[in-house]
Amino acid sequence: MGQPFWQTSILDFFIALGVVLGGVALGGMAAFLTGDYPTERMLRLAEQLKIWAMVAALGGTFDTIRAIELNVLGGQIGQAGQQLLFIVSSFIGAHMGTLLIRWLLQAEV
Amino acid sequence: MLKITSQQVKKNRRPLVAFLLGLLAGFSIFLFLFSQQLDSLYLERDAIYFANNQKYKQIQKLEQELNKQAQWQSRSATDQEEKIKKISVEVDSEQRFGTEMIKAQVEALLEPFLDKSMQWVSNNPQLVASVLMKKPIPINEEQNQEVEISIKYLTFYQETMKVWVTIHHPSTTEP
Numbered sequence: 001m002g003q004p005f006w007q008t009s010i011l012d013f014f015i016a017l018g019v020v021l022g023g024v025a026l027g028g029m030a031a032f033l034t035g036d037y038p039t040e041r042m043l044r045l046a047e048q049l050k051i052w053a054m055v056a057a058l059g060g061t062f063d064t065i066r067a068i069e070l071n072v073l074g075g076q077i078g079q080a081g082q083q084l085l086f087i088v089s090s091f092i093g094a095h096m097g098t099l100l101i102r103w104l105l106q107a108e109v
Numbered sequence: 110m111l112k113i114t115s116q117q118v119k120k121n122r123r124p125l126v127a128f129l130l131g132l133l134a135g136f137s138i139f140l141f142l143f144s145q146q147l148d149s150l151y152l153e154r155d156a157i158y159f160a161n162n163q164k165y166k167q168i169q170k171l172e173q174e175l176n177k178q179a180q181w182q183s184r185s186a187t188d189q190e191e192k193i194k195k196i197s198v199e200v201d202s203e204q205r206f207g208t209e210m211i212k213a214q215v216e217a218l219l220e221p222f223l224d225k226s227m228q229w230v231s232n233n234p235q236l237v238a239s240v241l242m243k244k245p246i247p248i249n250e251e252q253n254q255e256v257e258i259s260i261k262y263l264t265f266y267q268e269t270m271k272v273w274v275t276i277h278h279p280s281t282t283e284p
Contacts, residue, residue: 025136025140026133026137028140028141028144029133029136029140032147037148037151037152038140038144039147039148040148042140105141
């Protein structure tokens with residue numbers, strides 16, 4: 001039981017990180033090609049994509065929240081805690097992506 | 110001629126995708142490294158566009174002013190050249206008869222002003238007044254009647270000087 005939990009956590013973390021990094025990189029290219037300011041656009045994208053990166057990592061927040069609800073009502077607090085930890089893990093991944101972008105670009109929005 | 114067939118594409122799919130991914134990766138790295146310089150260049154471009162736009166507006170404004178000035182100058186030049194070609198006299202009098210005679214005589218008195226600059230005369234209306242001042246004008250030769258006239262109004266319009274005169278009878282005007 002422990003291995004799938006850690007696997008899922010790491011997977012969520014990296015998916016969220018990848019969504020932010022990839023989205024920002026490709027969004028920056030689009031900004032460059034359309035004559036927009038790349039740094040500003042990339043920083044904004046990093047902020048905007050954070051929540052969507054978490055959603056993408058979890059495979060849809062609705063299902064996760066429903067699972068939490070079912071587990072809590074079913075008395076399986078450990079399972080509900082696991083779901084919460086997946087959310088936290090994906091949040092950390094998304095946030096780390098945003099931080100990396102900020103450090104790379106050496107700028108603030 | 111370089112000819113790429115679909116078979117060749119299928120055969121080299123992996124290198125092609127790798128090339129495209131490499132392109133994207135390279136572009137991304139370039140952006141992460143040089144996006145700030147790009148930003149400053151874009152900012153400079155925008156500033157130049159703005160300055161250019163402002164200058165263009167200024168040029169347009171100056172052109173408009175220049176046209177206005179030129180129009181004004183040409184108008185004032187024509188005004189300077191405008192000369193008195195006709196003198197018209199209007200008599201302000203209670204008496205109904207003899208006004209035509211007075212008109213003719215006043216016109217004769219004012220003849221020296223013909224072909225004179227309108228602007229000059231309009232700037233010195235006292236000249237016209239002095240010509241007519243205290244000048245007895247006979248209105249009836251048989252009865253030896255005379256009147257004095259004074260200027261009421263003086264107008265200048267399209268090469269015509271129009272003079273309104275008031276009649277005074279020497280007996281009534283003199284105290």
